[in-house]
Amino acid sequence: MEKEFWRTIEMEKCYHCGELFSQTFRCDKCGQEYCNRHKDPIDHECNLVRESLNMQDNPSHQHGGFNYEDSYAQRPQWTEQTPSPNRRGPERRGTTDGSFTWYREQRYVPENAFDPDSGIEFKGILFPYKSEALHLLVGATLIFIIGFIGFYNEQLIELDLTWSIFMLAGFYTTAFLFHEFGHRQVAKHFGLQTKFRLLTFGMIITVIGLVMGIFSLLLNTVALPSLALPGAVVVLGLDKINRQTGLTKIAGPTVNLFYGFILLIISFLIPTALYPLNLFMGYAAALNFILGGFNLIPLGILDGKNILQWNKGAYFLITLWMVIFLVFTLLNIYIVEISLYIPR
Ligand SMILES: [Zn+2]
Ligand SMILES: [Zn+2]
Ligand SMILES: [Zn+2]
Incomplete structure (x- = not known):
């Protein structure tokens, strides 16, 4: 009884907007759950999500024709530039979103996030660690x-x-x-x-x-x-x-x-x-x-x-x-x- 009850009210969090929804959709490119409004890769800035996760979870991406690992294999210098020692750690870090002015995943914002060793990557920002x-x-x-x-x-x-x-x-x-x-x-x-x-x-x-x-x-x-x-x-x-x-x-x-x-x-x-x-x-x-x-x-x-x-x-x-x-x-x-x- 109790199990059934939980099943019906179980809510999933939209990875983009953070709101809870009874029905979410899994994006097969980035592997995250999204609400109806953000289920489209365009609407949740899928590339940035994938970059921020660095595809650590390696979700399925059978269709779409875009082989993510290959595109990374072709530019290994990208990984070496990353100053973060934490990037391969178990904790996920977010990334600045498409507007470049906001940062989601509030629960992961570390102290002194602008420091080079904070574990946050700043995509689309020039000289991220200059004053x-x-x-x-x-x-x-x-x-x-x-x-x-x-x-x-x-x-x-x-x-x-x-x-x-x-x-x-x-x-x-x-x-x-x-x-x-x-x-x-x-x-x-x-x-x-x-x-x-x-x-x-x-x-x-x-x-x-x-x-x-x-x-x-x-x-x-x-x-x-x-x-x-x-x-x-x-x-x-x-x-x-x-x-x-x-x-x-x-x-x-x-x-x-x-x-x-x-x-x-x-x-x-x-x-x-x-x-x-x-x-x-x-x-x-x-x-x-x-x-x-x-x-x-x-x-x-x-x-x-x-x-x-x-x-x-x-x-x-x-x-x-x-x-x-x-x-x-x-x-x-x-x-x-x-x-x-x-x-x-
Ligand atoms: Zn949403
Ligand atoms: Zn996605
Ligand atoms: Zn403004």
Whole structure:
């Protein structure tokens, strides 16, 4: 009787979201149990799971046509690079997930997880054991250069407004840094281990954008808007969508909303006699609303996805205010007839 009872209420944990379900599905690629939402290899970032487990359990993977051991045999240097003495131990370690900013498997996060001997592998992170200051310096410098190229404009130089290019690049850099610090400080508040890290994939995109920007400068063509995301704050120990995850994620766009709001107020406090300083301050505000708004898109690695999963009301509220402020700021920048920046 008792056995039967247990059988019916036995719950399995989804390896991806950590929630308990009465029915789970076994992925035959990585061998873990998943809920209905995460049963697809794409939805549980199967490659990363397999990398983190290093296929120690050697689960069956009859179909799929992808022979995992072979692919590893071809790159033995990968295993040697791994600094972890624990990796072959019985205890499983997690890995950073596809967003590169979160770390699941909270129960396995060791103390000083960012240390080389912690047993955690940081996939997709450049120089994982270098100091946070160095990562911040490299990230901020790249953002500044990308911003400078993006705002560079012959007309501004002819009008003797070269300072405005530096000013906008500077505000662009702080908008990015403050956003990341928003995530970081809230995560720290929850006692989570967190650091700003340069991301391999983001750096590739950033460097491509940088090269394209330099070329368009040299060839005197319009620079395409390039995505600058050299790095992000990595938070360890967020393993499911809950209040802690939601607040940590929403902190970035919230910082941009408030920072942009303050810059917008300042732009209106600057006397119109100082035009176009006030206009450029308005630009700086708009940069925050654009950056915050972009990160609210509920797709892929962007903050919006997890915020929406956590709390729809909070998501729509912050998105609404971001859009209202962005539209209001852009109207003042671009519509001369109604702009509060133009001296009359
Ligand atoms: Zn799940
Ligand atoms: Zn899988
Ligand atoms: Zn963010």
